Amino acid sequence: MHKIVQREVLSKDVVKLVISAERISKSRKAGQFVIVKLGEKGERIPLTIADSDSEKGTITLVIQRVGLTSHKFFNTKEGDEVTDIVGPLGLPTHVKKLGTIIAAGGGVGIAPLYPIAKAFKEAGNKLIVILAARNKDLIILEKEMREFADEVLIYTDDGSAGTKGLVTSGVEHVIKRENVDEVVTIGPAVMMKFVALLTKKYNIHTLASLNTIMVDGTGMCGACRVTVGGSTKFVCVDGPEFNAHEVDFDEMLQRLGAYVEQEKIAYENVLKGSDGGAE
Amino acid sequence: MSVNYKELKKDRSAEWRQGLRNLLGAKERVKGVRVKMSENAPEKRNTNFFEVNNGISAEEAALEAKRCLDCPTPTCISGCPVNINIPGFIKEIEKGDMKNAAIVLKSTNALPAICGRVCPQETQCEIKCIYNKFGQPPVAIGNLERFTADAERLSGKISIPEVGEPNNIKVAIVGSGPAGLTTAGELAKYGYDVTIFEALHEYGGVLVYGIPEFRLPKEIMRVEIENLKKMGVKFENNFIVGRTASFDDLKEEGFKAFFIGSGAGLPKFMNIPGENLINIFSSNEYLTRVNLMKAFKFPEYDTPIIKGNSVAVIGGGNTAMDSVRTAKRLGADRAMIIYRRSEAEMPARDEEIHHAKEEGIEFLNLNNPIEYIGDEKGKVKQIKVQKMELGEPDESGRRRPRPIEGSEYLMDVDVVVVGIGTAPNPLIQQVLPELEMTAWGTIVVNDGMQSVSRPDIFAGGDIVRGGATVILAMGDGKIAAESMHDYLQNL
Ligand SMILES: Cc1cc2nc3c(=O)[nH]c(=O)nc-3n(C[C@H](O)[C@H](O)[C@H](O)COP(=O)(O)OP(=O)(O)OC[C@H]3O[C@@H](n4cnc5c(N)ncnc54)[C@H](O)[C@@H]3O)c2cc1C
Ligand code: SF4
Ligand code: FES
Numbered sequence: 227m228h229k230i231v232q233r234e235v236l237s238k239d240v241v242k243l244v245i246s247a248e249r250i251s252k253s254r255k256a257g258q259f260v261i262v263k264l265g266e267k268g269e270r271i272p273l274t275i276a277d278s279d280s281e282k283g284t285i286t287l288v289i290q291r292v293g294l295t296s297h298k299f300f301n302t303k304e305g306d307e308v309t310d311i312v313g314p315l316g317l318p319t320h321v322k323k324l325g326t327i328i329a330a331g332g333g334v335g336i337a338p339l340y341p342i343a344k345a346f347k348e349a350g351n352k353l354i355v356i357l358a359a360r361n362k363d364l365i366i367l368e369k370e371m372r373e374f375a376d377e378v379l380i381y382t383d384d385g386s387a388g389t390k391g392l393v394t395s396g397v398e399h400v401i402k403r404e405n406v407d408e409v410v411t412i413g414p415a416v417m418m419k420f421v422a423l424l425t426k427k428y429n430i431h432t433l434a435s436l437n438t439i440m441v442d443g444t445g446m447c448g449a450c451r452v453t454v455g456g457s458t459k460f461v462c463v464d465g466p467e468f469n470a471h472e473v474d475f476d477e478m479l480q481r482l483g484a485y486v487e488q489e490k491i492a493y494e495n496v497l498k499g500s501d502g503g504a505e
Numbered sequence: 506m507s508v509n510y511k512e513l514k515k516d517r518s519a520e521w522r523q524g525l526r527n528l529l530g531a532k533e534r535v536k537g538v539r540v541k542m543s544e545n546a547p548e549k550r551n552t553n554f555f556e557v558n559n560g561i562s563a564e565e566a567a568l569e570a571k572r573c574l575d576c577p578t579p580t581c582i583s584g585c586p587v588n589i590n591i592p593g594f595i596k597e598i599e600k601g602d603m604k605n606a607a608i609v610l611k612s613t614n615a616l617p618a619i620c621g622r623v624c625p626q627e628t629q630c631e632i633k634c635i636y637n638k639f640g641q642p643p644v645a646i647g648n649l650e651r652f653t654a655d656a657e658r659l660s661g662k663i664s665i666p667e668v669g670e671p672n673n674i675k676v677a678i679v680g681s682g683p684a685g686l687t688t689a690g691e692l693a694k695y696g697y698d699v700t701i702f703e704a705l706h707e708y709g710g711v712l713v714y715g716i717p718e719f720r721l722p723k724e725i726m727r728v729e730i731e732n733l734k735k736m737g738v739k740f741e742n743n744f745i746v747g748r749t750a751s752f753d754d755l756k757e758e759g760f761k762a763f764f765i766g767s768g769a770g771l772p773k774f775m776n777i778p779g780e781n782l783i784n785i786f787s788s789n790e791y792l793t794r795v796n797l798m799k800a801f802k803f804p805e806y807d808t809p810i811i812k813g814n815s816v817a818v819i820g821g822g823n824t825a826m827d828s829v830r831t832a833k834r835l836g837a838d839r840a841m842i843i844y845r846r847s848e849a850e851m852p853a854r855d856e857e858i859h860h861a862k863e864e865g866i867e868f869l870n871l872n873n874p875i876e877y878i879g880d881e882k883g884k885v886k887q888i889k890v891q892k893m894e895l896g897e898p899d900e901s902g903r904r905r906p907r908p909i910e911g912s913e914y915l916m917d918v919d920v921v922v923v924g925i926g927t928a929p930n931p932l933i934q935q936v937l938p939e940l941e942m943t944a945w946g947t948i949v950v951n952d953g954m955q956s957v958s959r960p961d962i963f964a965g966g967d968i969v970r971g972g973a974t975v976i977l978a979m980g981d982g983k984i985a986a987e988s989m990h991d992y993l994q995n996l
Contacts, residue, residue: 249744249749250749253748267805267806267807269808270706294807309706310706310742310743311743312705312745313745314748315745315748441790442705442793444770444930445930445932446770446772446789446930447772447787447789447793448772448790449790451781458774458776458780458781463930463931477781480782480783481783481883483882488804488809492803492804492807495804
């Protein structure tokens, strides 16, 4: 069991949880994730480790409520226990000094982008962060990113914050303005697909961190498989980051929809309150 | 392992056993009819997850035990990978001493309730039973093993093996499958301070995530774990050795030796077109969702599962049988096995194949998928299947299947489960590059199950053998524990 030591609502649908997980706080590296399970009957879902504090023995997870389990996480209170946390999983980001880096995050992808952006900055790169979302409420971690980024650009679909437009406009704006050595992008699969198409045009190496469906997170089930460069990869062990230009995003998008009907049933149940909150 | 016939002779010459043999001659004994275990009716059981086999009654066990001739050279034992003293425990049953029967059994097999259910007795001990020579069905050794273990468990008075004086030497076990559990139990008997690290949230390895409830109720596993805890074995779940902490971290924390029983959990796919379509699962995923995550109780449990109407399972092993019978239980109209060889070559236990047929599973043997076709949403809707024929025997001695040109046809399906086998998870290799591995990713060990490249690392079960069996994993665990003891005492 892992105690939630701090809970902070970042926006209408996004919550930040600081959870005690001694071992993981020490062994985790940027880009890695954990699998969590809430309650005896809970499902196992992957969440990126946004931050950690090895002295306090805690890890930070940032969760946007989009479905059943994220909703339950949103409804936790400080002092609640998370039944199961396993990790750190996946390969750490290969962070090195390359020059100028764009870190482009959209919506839910902003939280997992945070530790990677920070690591690239710490490695001595010039870091330009682009945050994009549907509206102002969904832009999170802006303040935290500004603490280390050389520049932070905000884009919203409705123009309620920053520039009105998509993340790709931001990326293209920077690429046209200056020399960019690498792009890291995390967000909804569609968004990453379009970022990849764009940077391919400019021939800029691009990493995407994929958020596929997972069960075990240890390479045992293949639920997370995607096609990269023509061969099948398991995101949980071979990734989560891949060369974005080689990822078959269309296949990934389809696979993400595998359980939409079931997810709807479960989510409606939880909204009706028949099984709400943490157990 | 070689059979210690001298020891067996001594046991056999005990007065009470001679007495039993004199009481009833062989001629009378062979008149007995092999017990038939009662099973739930196929058309009922294929709609639920309750155990199929009901076990045998005490009377039936006593009658079956009488059939055993207590042979002077019990050939059955040579077929058992851990050399259980088979007539030894069976004669205890005949005598009516169930407690001793369990003791004899458990002196060589730590998990008899499990082996009694999942061992392929028909190719191990029972095939070697003398009755086969008379053209009669062998003694139902597996059923008697299960009966003995169940009787002990249900009595509520399970004997916990004695543990040695604590020697405060810490050893780490990686993985809680049958290999890890057996090693842990044996080491606890010597007095070691044993911790089992398990990646998943539950203990038992394949026995909890793979083998379904209708074949091996989870309650049995739970009791075994409890017993190990009573013996002082410590358990840490959600702990991936190599990730959560490294082998070096654990060394620093005082662990003096490691047993790796991490299994062969990596699912194989066929790499044919369309295999990543939606609703095509590995057996591991399908079974894990249902068994470990209880998706058959969705939405009471949060993990979903796709219930197909027409489900094709690829493969002919236990994994494939478990998957196809699970599909039927989830409500499939058609649940089919597609296997590229014929039934004679199927690696699954006979009983599973037999049960599957009774439950209405269709067998498309000598058929092989070559492509999957999806609908506009990316869901699988058809398989292109090719018919096969058997050619010359291959290295495994089984006749090699070869495609019949022009025999391809399309079949409608809505769920496909790929159960063609598993390989070792590459994590151990990644984190311990100094460990000598085979091309198949299995760890190279000596006769004592000690890694040939790092003396403090021992290994057994599927990580050494590739996909094998529960009993072989346990046998390895037992040998490993002995040589770990040797190693640690001479450190
Ligand atoms: C569906 C199915 C049905 C089967 N049916 C039968 C049958 O009827 N009869 C039979 O004899 N055999 C059967 N088998 C085979 C049998 O289950 C295996 O041979 C046996 O379980 C192997 O035991 P093991 O201890 O080596 O590994 P496993 O049972 O695979 O256990 C390994 C454990 O180690 C854990 N682990 C892996 N890596 C790490 C790590 N780095 N840190 C911590 N933990 C880790 C895994 O999570 C797992 O729990 C079946 C297999 C399957 C998949
Ligand atoms: S070979 Fe058959 S009859 Fe002989 S001891 Fe073994 S089980 Fe009994
Ligand atoms: S989540 Fe199971 S293999 Fe990746």
